[in-house]
Amino acid sequence: MGFADLRTWLDRFEAAGELKRIKAEVSWDREIGTIARRSFTTNGPALLFENIKGHQDTACRRLATALLHKRARLAMVLGFPADASVRDLVQYVRQKNREGIPPVEVKNGPVKENIIRGKDVDLLQFPAPKWHFRDGGRYILTFAGIVTRDPDTGCINMGVYRGMIGQRNTIPVLIVASQHGGQTFAKYRQRKKPMPVAAVIGYDPIMDFLSGSPLPAGVCEYDVMGGYREEPLQVVRCETNDLLVPASAEIVIEGYVDPDPKTFEPEGCFGEYTGHTGDVSTPRPVIKVECITHRNEPILRGTQEGTLPGSYNENSMMSSIQRAAIAWNILDQQGVPGIANVHVHPVTNGTNVCVAINKRYQGHAKQVAAALWGSGAASWRYKHVVVTDDDIDISNYEHLDWAIAYRVNAGKDDIVVFPGSFGSPADPSTPLEERDVGKLGSGIWNRVLIDATRTWMYDPKPEWGGRFPPTVHPAPEDEVLVDQRWSEYGWE
Ligand SMILES: Cc1cc2nc3c(=O)[nH]c(=O)nc-3n(C[C@H](O)[C@H](O)[C@H](O)COP(=O)(O)O)c2cc1C
Ligand SMILES: [Mn+2]
Incomplete structure (x- = not known):
């Protein structure tokens, strides 16, 4: 499929008539989320918001969302025609999930075009939406790949774990213990050490597809992404830790998560994947942001959670x-x-x-x-x-x-x-x-x-020849007879 990043894919979608640029001024406060929901309920276009209230002059001014809720676009991202069958996509993904091409580290890349450190970090420079009116705040991490490194094996993992803007430089996150990121966090907690993380926002949608689903433990999502792309990912080293991130990502947020509960901050509530609003706001571990790197004119990638009948996200x-x-x-x-x-x-x-x-x-x-x-x-x-x-x-x-x-x-x-x-x-x-x-x-x-399944504990009549009563489909020879005589019945 060759080199691809978020911008490449927005162009491809636009060429296929699958992208809507919204140039009207919209608010990050519930309006973007409500528009995204409309795209879900209408099986509608991918959306690029280019004029967001309060963000006309911030470091980040644009937001891309609603890319993959339509199967035709997901099929395109997987290299299939828009009308590919579910079965073909599933078989392809089964195969590709087992392959891998390791990434190559490069010295520089577009994600390093802007580097913001320490006191200059201000998450409110990004048009993070309050997606739903009951959400507890602005969610900057909804489809970010959170990168961590297992301190025992050195293996890099990437998983989607959501995060809300806390303070100008803090993001409380939901990383539960059963996830790979949570298992790595437990190892840091045992060592009483903060866990370095990098949140990668906006890249080849294959990243979203792979980091939002559980590959087997110990499998590096970067390798599998390389397999899907049929070329290695180009990755660059973070500024403040030794994690590696895609060189042409839109935005990378670097920081660490401290296991000390004294550092936790409230997160939520949030419109959950179940289609129901989450519960009360809860104290969660926090990404303390040390550095943000981003491309020129970066695009924030986000998504709205919550599936409802007739409204697939x-x-x-x-x-x-x-x-x-x-x-x-x-x-x-x-x-x-x-x-x-x-x-x-x-x-x-x-x-x-x-x-x-x-x-x-x-x-x-x-x-x-x-x-x-x-x-x-x-x-x-x-x-x-x-x-x-x-x-x-x-x-x-x-x-x-x-x-x-x-x-x-x-x-x-x-x-x-x-x-x-x-x-x-x-x-x-x-x-x-x-x-x-x-x-x-x-x-x-x-x-x-x-x-x-049909039980085998039952003894049907031997002449039925099976372990369960047969269905009432007509006998094949009776079907043949009726087919042959069909025109005689005078029934078209
Ligand atoms: C949009 C989206 C949001 C998600 N939010 C969370 C989350 O907040 N916390 C979480 O543990 N998993 C979340 N998941 C699911 C994980 O990303 C998924 O289980 C994945 O397997 C995690 O990576 P891992 O297996 O390497 O831990 C989300 C997935 C998607 C697609
Ligand atoms: Mn994983």
Whole structure:
């Protein structure tokens, strides 16, 4: 795909009629978020805001959002035609997630065109939106890749963890313990040392796609991005720490996160990915900003969270591909046989996942659920696992509902609850005291498997030739007869 950064992609979208530049003056205070939501509900264009109230003369004046909520644009970013099927995208992503080309370090790059240090740091120079009227503040990190380095292995990780502007130079962030960034933070906490971080804002959207979804532990997201791009990332060293960041990123915020709770600042509430407003503002670890580097005329990249029926956002569209691909790869790696399809509907973001199997034995569906729930990728997802036979089109709610209606016997182990599991702290169905991240490190999930495969515990008539009653589809020879005689019936 060759060299690509955020600007390249905005140009490509514009050429394809997929970008709207908003030149009218708009407010960062709820107005941008409301316009972005309109794009979600209309499957509308990517948006570049060029005239933001109070930011006509600040260091950063523009904001790009709503790039990936439309499948056609996500397909383009993955190198596919706009009408590519979900299945083709999932198969491609399964393959590419397993490849990698390591980055190369270069001496300089556009991200170093402006370097702001120490006392000069002022986050209010950036048009960070208050996306939703109930949000607790202006969110500068919504689609930033947060870079950390594992102090034991030296391995670099990049994950999307949100952050709100606190003071002029502080960003309280939500990095939960089960995430790779959270696991690295725990190592720094043990050593009683601050964790260096770099927040990369605005680059090849493949960065958003990969850093917002859980690749296996120890896999460096930069390598996988290189694989997707079919060329290594060019990375530059940060000014104030030894982290590496893409050389043509729009903005990089460098700093450190202190594990001492005395340094924590309130974050939230925030319109969550679940489509519900988050709870009260909570004290969170803080990125203390030491330096910001940015391109000339930088573009802030951000996104609005929260999926609703008929209103899919960027995370949900990405998740419908990535979370299915990741689940499928986990099932393969765990040696679960007979996986025919894995489907994630964008509206659940992967909270629900459907798996169609070519059933090999009774208990096969339980193996599917156990493999998924044991994985690190399950920390925010895969709460409800629905398993069907492979005659069911799991991408179709009607098919799924039919299978659940007639192939589920709740009293016979077809509904299995896996209680007290780790899970998302943002799920409003979990009582508040069971998602106190400060105390529990995670939210508590009572996960459920719905085994909607045909049971093998049943003895149908031997002449039926199977383990379950056949369906009422006509016999093939009867279909042939009717086809042959069709014109005689006088029914067109
Ligand atoms: C737009 C967006 C916002 C996200 N916000 C958060 C967040 O605030 N905290 C968090 O732990 N994960 C968040 N995630 C999910 C993580 O980015 C995702 O689980 C990813 O796997 C984290 O990287 P890691 O696996 O290397 O830890 C968000 C994802 C997206 C796409
Ligand atoms: Mn990771």
